Amino acid sequence: MATFNKMILLLATVWLVTFAPGILMGQTTPEVVDQPLKITPASQDVRYGSHPRNLLDFFSAESDSPTPVLIYFHGGGFVAGDKEADLQRPIARDCLANGISVVSANYRFVTGPDSEPFPGSLLDGVRVVQFVRSKAKSWNLDPNRIVLSGGSAGGLMSLWIALHDDLALPKSDDPLARQSSRVLGVVSYWGPTTIDPHVITKHVGGNPDIHPSIFPMFNIKKIEELDSPALRKKVAEFSPLSHVSVDDPPLHLRYNGTSLSDTPLPADTSFDISIHHAGFGDLVLRKYQEVGTQQKVELVCPDCPHPGATELDFLRKVFGLRAPRTKFSAK
Numbered sequence: 001m002a003t004f005n006k007m008i009l010l011l012a013t014v015w016l017v018t019f020a021p022g023i024l025m026g027q028t029t030p031e032v033v034d035q036p037l038k039i040t041p042a043s044q045d046v047r048y049g050s051h052p053r054n055l056l057d058f059f060s061a062e063s064d065s066p067t068p069v070l071i072y073f074h075g076g077g078f079v080a081g082d083k084e085a086d087l088q089r090p091i092a093r094d095c096l097a098n099g100i101s102v103v104s105a106n107y108r109f110v111t112g113p114d115s116e117p118f119p120g121s122l123l124d125g126v127r128v129v130q131f132v133r134s135k136a137k138s139w140n141l142d143p144n145r146i147v148l149s150g151g152s153a154g155g156l157m158s159l160w161i162a163l164h165d166d167l168a169l170p171k172s173d174d175p176l177a178r179q180s181s182r183v184l185g186v187v188s189y190w191g192p193t194t195i196d197p198h199v200i201t202k203h204v205g206g207n208p209d210i211h212p213s214i215f216p217m218f219n220i221k222k223i224e225e226l227d228s229p230a231l232r233k234k235v236a237e238f239s240p241l242s243h244v245s246v247d248d249p250p251l252h253l254r255y256n257g258t259s260l261s262d263t264p265l266p267a268d269t270s271f272d273i274s275i276h277h278a279g280f281g282d283l284v285l286r287k288y289q290e291v292g293t294q295q296k297v298e299l300v301c302p303d304c305p306h307p308g309a310t311e312l313d314f315l316r317k318v319f320g321l322r323a324p325r326t327k328f329s330a331k
Contacts, residue, residue, distance in 0.1 A: 039093055043139075048105070048131040049124065052114055056105035056128060057083055058139060061096050068145035068319040069101040070187070071132060075152030077213040078121050079111045086151055091187070094312050098321065101141060103132055107157070110216040117219045118238050125157040126167050130179035145319050147185045149311075152276060153213075155191020159240035159284070162186045163248050185250045185318040187311050190276035193284045194239040197223055203283055205264025206274025244287040250296040251288075252314040253281035259303050278304055 042060040061067045072092065074081040083104040086092075095102050107124035109115045129146065136143040148158035161167075167181040194200060195217070197210050209223050217238075218231055226235055236242045255278035263279045278301040285305070288294045298309040315321070 039087060039096065049127050051108055051120075051124070053106045053108055054124060054127070055083070056103055056131075057087075058135075059087075059092070059096055059102040059104075060139065061099050061101045063099050063140065066136065066140050066142040067099055067101045068147070068184075068315075068321075069103060069132060069141050070095050070315065071103045071105065071128060071146060071148050071158075071183075073105060073107065073125055073128075073148070073150035073154030073157045075150065075154045075189075077211065078153045078217060079109050079213055081153070082106060086154070091149070091311050095315065098312065098316070100315060100319065100321075101139070103128070110213065115216070118217045118234070121153075122157055122160055122238065125161050126181045127176065129161060129181050129183065130168070130176045133179045134176055144184075146183045147187060147315060147318060148183050149187040149189075150191065151189040152191065155186075155188035156193070156195075156240065158186045158188055159191055159193055159251070160238065160243070162251075163240045163243040163245075165243070165245075183249060185252070185314070187252045187254075187314060188281075189254050190256075191253065191280065192275055193280040194241040196235050196239055196241075197226060199239075199241070199283070200274075201264070203263065204274060204277050204279035205266065206269045206277075207267055207271060211271050211275045241283055241287060244284065244291065246291040246293060248288070248293070248296070250298075250314070250318055251284065252298045252309065252311060253284065253300065254311070255281055255299075255301040255304070258301055260301065261303055 039059060041057040043058040045055045046058060048054050048056055072086060074083055074086045083106045087104055092102050105128045108120040110117055110121065132141065132146065133143045135141065148162055150158045161181055162183050162185070168179060169177040172178050195214060197208065200206070200210055201208055214223070215221065218226060218234065220226065225231060255276065258273065258276065258278045260278050260282055263277070265274050265277065278299070281299045281304070285294060285297045285299050288297050298306040298314060300306050300309050
């Protein structure tokens with residue numbers, strides 16, 4: 001009997017050491033599953049506004065109760081890209097497998113047919129949040145659990161919406177415009193956090209022209225034009241960094257492939273490297289530190305403060321979900 005009790009005690013100890021820490025902390029390792037990349041929307045090309053590019057796709061997670069939702073904005077420098085391209089990312093399938101619905105949206109460009117300078121693209125992003133919130137009942141969504149995500153330009157858009165004060169217009173005749181634009185968090189991939197040339201060249205470096213898209217964004221020919229008082233005001237307004245405040249949501253900022261230790265970058269650095277650099281994330285982390293909320297920021301790069309943080313764990317924490325059930329491989 002004593003031997004049997006010792007065996008039971010040993011097994012219990014092994015179980016506690018091996019499994020309990022993950023369960024208690026909500027960090028059990030999810031099962032990794034290979035699955036075809038293609039996922040099918042429950043509703044495709046849903047119109048959320050009057051512009052030709054105001055279309056989104058909705059992917060519904062199976063659930064008897066309202067689900068949280070991740071809204072994704074594609075990259076492309078505000079001159080290219082499409083809502084279908086970035087759904088090859090495993091995070092979209094991870095969300096659906098873990099009870100998180102997904103929306104992927106197109107928005108106006110700053111060049112080409114029916115284009116316009118800022119803030120058209122950004123306001124489309126706001127409209128998407130308001131539209132999705134209005135569809136909560138019919139799409140089985142929790143309107144209070146929305147996280148934004150995007151790559152590059154889509155990351156900038158997500159951060160701008162999330163850090164900006166609420167853009168709802170309570171007295172508007174448009175019921176969508178009366179919806180709140182506030183969200184629970186952001187998962188950003190290589191997102192610029194400011195478009196201020198002076199801040200970028202000082203803290204990140206790179207080509208002083210910043211990026212070719214900045215010219216059609218503001219309808220300018222030379223970067224020096226942004227030094228006019230009127231355009232300086234617009235640059236500040238459209239830079240996420242300008243809007244950081246103590247009540248802003250948690251951020252998961254990924255800048256894989258760049259390093260904080262190599263700034264400022266030389267002037268001949270390619271635009272693709274400089275505009276996607278981890279220095280942009282560091283600027284936001286410092287702003288959050290200034291207001292005392294740095295614990296809300298996960299900054300991910302090889303020498304960043306949180307190199308091992310993952311998107312799915314971040315979403316689980318923000319949405320208050322149980323440990324992830326499934327994680328798809330990146331194949």
